[in-house]
Amino acid sequence: TFEGTRVTGIRQATEDDNFGDFEGFQSGVEKQGPAKPSRAAPSTSSGASQIQEEKNQFDASFQDTMPTPQTIEQFRDKIKILAEKLPNTTTKRFDSVKKIDFVKSFERNLMKKGSRLFNQASKSSMLGRAKRSLELITMLASSHSNLPILWNKIVTCARDELVRALLLLQEARSLPSEDKREVKSKLVVFVSGLGEYVRVVRSIVATIADLLTLDPQAELTAEKIKSSWSSFSPLDGALSVEDCWQKVLKVSHKLGLEVGSVNLETVPEIRARSSGPDAVRCQLTLQKVAQDSGSTKSRVDWQGKPFMACAANLWANKISETVP
Numbered sequence: 001t002f003e004g005t006r007v008t009g010i011r012q013a014t015e016d017d018n019f020g021d022f023e024g025f026q027s028g029v030e031k032q033g034p035a036k037p038s039r040a041a042p043s044t045s046s047g048a049s050q051i052q053e054e055k056n057q058f059d060a061s062f063q064d065t066m067p068t069p070q071t072i073e074q075f076r077d078k079i080k081i082l083a084e085k086l087p088n089t090t091t092k093r094f095d096s097v098k099k100i101d102f103v104k105s106f107e108r109n110l111m112k113k114g115s116r117l118f119n120q121a122s123k124s125s126m127l128g129r130a131k132r133s134l135e136l137i138t139m140l141a142s143s144h145s146n147l148p149i150l151w152n153k154i155v156t157c158a159r160d161e162l163v164r165a166l167l168l169l170q171e172a173r174s175l176p177s178e179d180k181r182e183v184k185s186k187l188v189v190f191v192s193g194l195g196e197y198v199r200v201v202r203s204i205v206a207t208i209a210d211l212l213t214l215d216p217q218a219e220l221t222a223e224k225i226k227s228s229w230s231s232f233s234p235l236d237g238a239l240s241v242e243d244c245w246q247k248v249l250k251v252s253h254k255l256g257l258e259v260g261s262v263n264l265e266t267v268p269e270i271r272a273r274s275s276g277p278d279a280v281r282c283q284l285t286l287q288k289v290a291q292d293s294g295s296t297k298s299r300v301d302w303q304g305k306p307f308m309a310c311a312a313n314l315w316a317n318k319i320s321e322t323v324p
Contacts, residue, residue, distance in 0.1 A: 075130035076106050082134070085141040090148045093231035100230045102137065102212070106130070109213040128275060129213045136211045136286060148233055150284060150324050151204050154311075155237035157318050158197035162244040165194050169251045180255070188259060191252050194245070195262035196296055196310045201241045203285035203308070206270040208232050217268050282308040284315060284324055 069075040083091075083102045091099040110126050140147060172180065172187060205220050212230060220242070225235055252259050265273065274281075274288035282289050283305045290297035296310035303323045307315075315324055 069130070069134070072110055072126060072130055075127075075134055076103060076111065079103060079106055079134055079137055082137045082141045086137070087145050089233070090140050090145070092233060094233050094236050095226060095231045100232060102133075105212045105230055106133065109215065125216075129210070129216075132210045132275070133213045136207065139286070140211075144283075144286070147284075147286070151234040152237070153319055154204065154284070154314065155201055155234045155241065157314070158201050159237050159240045159244065161197055161318070162194060162241060162248060165190070166244055166248055166251065169248060169255065172255060173251065184255075184257065187252075187255065188257050191248060191257060191259045192262050194248055195259075195264055197314065198241060198245045199264055199296065200285060200308070200311050200314050201238050202265065202267055203270055203282070203287040203311070204234060205238050206267045206274070207286045208235065209267060210271060210274075216271060219267060280306050282306060282311050284308075284311040 069078055080103045086102075088099075091102075093100055110130055169187070169191075172183065175183070208229070209218055209220075212228075212232070214228060218224075218228065220229060220235060220238060222239060225231060225239065229235055249259065270287060276288070279288040280299060281287065282299075284307055287308070289299035289306055289308050292298055296313075297308050299306050300309045300312050301307075302312055302316075305323060
């Protein structure tokens with residue numbers, strides 16, 4: 001939640017869970033204005049029928065053009081068919097007029113000259129990555145075709161918030177010692193809230209890695225963004241988010257803030273946690289929602305759609321009152 005702008009139905013679990021709204025410095029920096037809570041408030045209610053309905057919808061779309069693939073080659077062939085249905089907003093690279101070649105990425109990461117010898121464990125892992133990619137490309141070609149546009153909005157919002165926050169934190173360093181002590185606890189909550197922006201952005205990056213069938217340990221770097229990561233549109237902003245977050249942590253350390261409670265998963269950790277056939281996916285990040293209720297990754301429902309609490313809060317409080 002954002003302090004003072006809480007979305008009804010998302011419980012405040014721990015300090016980690018707050019999108020802290022920093023109440024300004026005595027030096028005259030203006031407090032960020034509160035966003036209005038969403039009228040269509042997300043709730044934490046859920047049930048087996050909702051989960052089953054989501055699974056049935058995916059199963060129906062997954063089977064629409066050919067039988068469920070059993071081999072790497074069959075997965076590639078189906079992805080080739082579906083890739084032709086993807087909108088330009090999904091296939092457009094941020095660095096050129098060329099389109100992202102999902103089939104080439106699939107072959108580069110999962111195949112070698114059309115085939116590869118696997119041991120059983122490796123084959124299972126490869127097929128799991130292929131199925132996850134097909135699941136995502138199926139949704140992006142149909143029910144979630146506008147999602148890359150929403151991802152760009154989220155990443156841009158997160159980047160802008162972190163840039164503003166960094167300026168505030170840098171100004172806090174010039175405060176008198178007494179004033180620093182007065183605002184210290186609020187700054188800790190503030191930085192914890194900034195971490196939730198990073199959590200949502202990393203979840204989106206993890207989904208893009210799944211879509212491109214990247215190695216499970218792949219990390220987004222400036223050196224790899226144009227090659228392995230295919231210059232996928234939101235990723236340029238995601239790199240800026242990571243860079244700014246590291247600067248926020250550095251300034252926080254200089255301010256003596258104890259922000260060790262900001263426990264953020266890496267992109268590989270998010271992907272590992274979200275693997276599995278029966279996961280309920282956040283409708284913004286397409287990553288698995290957590291089962292426990294004391295986490296910002298836990299499930300909330302918004303007009304019948306499941307979301308991670310942190311993603312729903314970011315969208316409702318900072319981008320739009322309308323359910324995405």
